[in-house]
Amino acid sequence: MASSLENLETQLEMFIENVRQIHIIVSDFQPQSQNVLNQKLLALVHGLQEVDKLKSQVQEVHVPLEVFDYIDQGRNPQLYTKDCIEKALAKNEQVKGKIDAYRKFKANMLLELSKTFPNELSKYRAIRGDE
Amino acid sequence: MMGDQFRKVEQYSPKSSPRGARSPVVSRQDSSGTLKTTILLGKNPSIVPSGPFYLMKEPPAESELTGATNLMAYYGLEHSYSKFSGKKLKEQLSSFLPTLPGVIDSPGQQDNSSLRSVIEKPPIGGKELLPLTSIQLDGFRLHPGALPEQYRYANATPIKKHKNKHKKHKHKEGGLPNQETTVTDAGSDTHEKKHKKQKRHDEDKERKKRKKEKKRKKQKHSPEHSGGLTPSQHSNS
Numbered sequence: 001m002a003s004s005l006e007n008l009e010t011q012l013e014m015f016i017e018n019v020r021q022i023h024i025i026v027s028d029f030q031p032q033s034q035n036v037l038n039q040k041l042l043a044l045v046h047g048l049q050e051v052d053k054l055k056s057q058v059q060e061v062h063v064p065l066e067v068f069d070y071i072d073q074g075r076n077p078q079l080y081t082k083d084c085i086e087k088a089l090a091k092n093e094q095v096k097g098k099i100d101a102y103r104k105f106k107a108n109m110l111l112e113l114s115k116t117f118p119n120e121l122s123k124y125r126a127i128r129g130d131e
Numbered sequence: 132m133m134g135d136q137f138r139k140v141e142q143y144s145p146k147s148s149p150r151g152a153r154s155p156v157v158s159r160q161d162s163s164g165t166l167k168t169t170i171l172l173g174k175n176p177s178i179v180p181s182g183p184f185y186l187m188k189e190p191p192a193e194s195e196l197t198g199a200t201n202l203m204a205y206y207g208l209e210h211s212y213s214k215f216s217g218k219k220l221k222e223q224l225s226s227f228l229p230t231l232p233g234v235i236d237s238p239g240q241q242d243n244s245s246l247r248s249v250i251e252k253p254p255i256g257g258k259e260l261l262p263l264t265s266i267q268l269d270g271f272r273l274h275p276g277a278l279p280e281q282y283r284y285a286n287a288t289p290i291k292k293h294k295n296k297h298k299k300h301k302h303k304e305g306g307l308p309n310q311e312t313t314v315t316d317a318g319s320d321t322h323e324k325k326h327k328k329q330k331r332h333d334e335d336k337e338r339k340k341r342k343k344e345k346k347r348k349k350q351k352h353s354p355e356h357s358g359g360l361t362p363s364q365h366s367n368s
Binding site for chain 2: 034048049094098
């Protein structure tokens with residue numbers, strides 16, 4: 001997967017570089033540049049063909065749509081990754097806190113119930129085991 | 132009237148339940164002290180006493196992975212976390228794609244280059260990509276000469292801030308011609324402004340001088356001093 005992504009990246013970079021060169025040629029066009037321009041245009045089509053060939057290799061790559069918003073706003077997409085990681089960590093800590101609180105609550109509850117209803121609790125423990 | 136109504140009700144209401152105080156369906160023989168019941172629904176619904184507690188269900192199956200574990204460590208993402216949380220990331224897209232030419236930090240909606248638009252309005256695809264024939268290439272025969280300015284500089288590579296700062300000191304050494312022109316234009320503008328300021332300053336000085344001299348004249352009232360002014364000063368006053 002990594003190699004196919006690298007291939008695609010290389011192809012896209014070459015394509016962009018080709019377009020950039022066409023831009024330079026066209027910006028101040030000289031008659032003798034016509035042949036070079038024609039070659040570049042053919043290379044452009046070839047570049048598109050190469051990118052099209054690679055599409056089958058990256059079918060399984062899933063990109064979250066929210067990343068596009070970052071890119072469209074001219075922002076670094078790594079900020080999205082950073083935000084996601086920070087959110088996941090915060091949520092993980094929150095859930096861990098809840099689980100710990102429930103565990104403590106259960107332990108306290110069993111303790112207090114065993115004081116108040118010792119018979120029932122022994123029956124309960126017999127059913128549930130060592131929980 | 133009211134009394135009659137109550138009497139009527141009393142007549143029709145049963146004084147005791149025909150089956151006693153017990154529910155007709157479920158027998159309440161709880162001699163064992165077990166209160167737990169299992170309710171079975173379906174074609175033959177039934178209630179079966181099955182334990183000492185009400186509403187006691189089987190606990191949910193425990194999953195190995197819960198929020199109690201450090202998921203960042205579990206999935207081996209600690210390196211990514213330290214990578215992104217440690218250093219301060221640069222905001223601009225160009226810092227992520229430094230080799231990409233053109234202005235890429237501006238919002239994509241401005242020039243219809245947003246990725247979102249590619250998803251919302253997918254381009255026509257599915258056609259085979261064929262190389263251009265020589266006849267088709269004839270359509271790209273261009274006239275010699277430079278493009279109009281608005282097209283020439285629209286996609287110019289943006290120069291980073293520190294580079295600009297560098298150019299302020301050494302703008303003669305190189306850089307894009309358009310930038311040089313803007314730099315020199317800006318320079319001449321500032322020079323003109325300075326020049327104007329200098330002019331104004333000089334004029335103010337002259338005015339003050341003249342005033343002083345007039346004062347002196349008035350104070351002395353001597354005919355000798357009246358001839359002291361140069362012709363230019365006369366004409367100016």
